Amino acid sequence: MAISLNIMSKNHIRGAKNQRMLARLYTEWNRNKYVYIILLPVVAYYIIFHYLPMYGVIIAWKRFTPMGGIWGSEWVGWRNFENFFKSYYFFRLLRNTFLINLYGLIFSFPAPIILALLLNEIKVGWFKRTVQTISYLPHFISTVVICGMLVNFLAPDGLINTVLAVLGVEPKAWLRVPGAFRIIYVSSGIWQEVGWGSIIYLAALSNIDPQLYEAATIDGANRWQKMWHITIPGIIPTIVIMFILRMGSMLSVGAEKIILLYNPTTYEVADVISTFVYRRGLMENDYSFSAAVGLFNSVVNFMFLIIANTISRRVSESSLW
């Protein structure tokens, strides 16, 4: 008897709780119903176009057949992943993706910081603004046009060979030279983005309190000392945030530019995970295998991001979350 009473009262309490909850939801709905209606298409969009593909990634554990589709195809366990890890491509793709990013980290990452620091030292207003405005330009030009220009300039009778001929270098079809691919990719990337990338650092620089410089001047600091002790520490938090974001994509290289620039003679150095997924998946219709490769890539990237963020939170105050 006692026990059943106990249960009854518990149910009773739970019922009361549920009722309070319902009442709260009801007032909330009355207050915000239009906001929920406004948000409905947005939430639907994210569920359909972002979360359904995350669920659809289960085809990585299946053998996709057009008849079965995502849901009806047969399960094969980890076979697609195993095949990828054992394949000849695994090492090649990992190496190429990582090396392009490493080059990027060494050369492309510091470039806008250096540009911002140099621009900051220019005191003639109109000159500074003009340089900035012009340096943003390549950012707005489509990748196809940039790569089209590259193909032309790097052709045997193109600009690069004309310039190199002065230095006594034999003309070459540079896009067919495997050893040149990463240099071409990274240096043209710097050309495209250095000006644009500097904006965020210039903004950080303009937020530095001018009183710090005045005080330093009174104390007799020279320009290098001011740069080293005020300017650079002032933009370190921005650099850290950008660095975390960069680390989070250490194993991702966008397919767009590589698809436009590579060819079978340079696959050995140019083929990265995303281009491989595109070729295997969409050109050869090997959906399950390439979905497994893509998922591997997403997971590794996400881990990189978390690790970089955690380290940054420990050693400095800057972090993404």
Added chain:
Amino acid sequence: MYYKKSVGEIIFDVLNYCAMILLVIATLYPFWYVLVASLSNPTAVAQRGGLMLWVEGFTLEAYRTVAQNPNVWIGYKNTIIYVVGGTVVNLFMTTLGAYGLSRRNLYGKGVIMKLIVFTMFFSGGLIPTFLLVKSLGMVDTRWAMIIPGAISTYNMIIMRTAFQGIPVSLEESARIDGANDFTIMWRIIVPLSLPVMAVMTLFYAVGHWNSFFNALVYLRRRELFPLQLILREILITQSLYEMMTNVVTDREPIGETIKYATIIVSTVPILCLYPFLQKYFVKGVLIGSLKE
């Protein structure tokens, strides 16, 4: 306050200005060359090997050839459809999301926000997304160029930040007068955020104008191809094919100037907008860089 520069500083300043001038030249020369070469005599261009400072043997032949290429017109038409249609959908959806998520005391807002931000860092990948779009019957239709990218999360967060900056008092008086959220969004928030709307319009429109990867993935029928895919064929696929088959030497010189003319024709809209673009884009980047 006057102070004397040391020799080291003067040397640094001189080198710094030289470096900046070099940067400007390195940025502008390729575009200048493309423009000059597109207006020149093809034989002259072929002889100069990429070094050309002024038009030689002025001719509009290359532009005439480009204008006669039906593919370029098809591409132009499609791109305009994708830019206009896509941007309208983008703006509508982004505004809805930014408005909803900028509300104070909205039950569940935190969770929705987290789930949305998560998609910036993790995705199902190219293949599952493609299969989804395919199963929705959008592959090889214009919808594929518009709907799957309806919202850029980054842009939505920028817009939300801007909406949050609008004083609550403005909407409160409207609410007392009986306005609901639809009215507040369209009559108060959006009109007060026209600068950020302009930034978003430009962000999205330039994105659509320049995008080619989505088209490459989703479109098969040539009559749906945007300009960038046509450009890819003219500028890259052909050249690489020539390169692979080593027929470089007997390439018709007129081909080069046609390529340059095509680049100019396809880039002119961006260049015309450039003064606005760079001003508003910088503004957008700066709003976006404010930490939540």
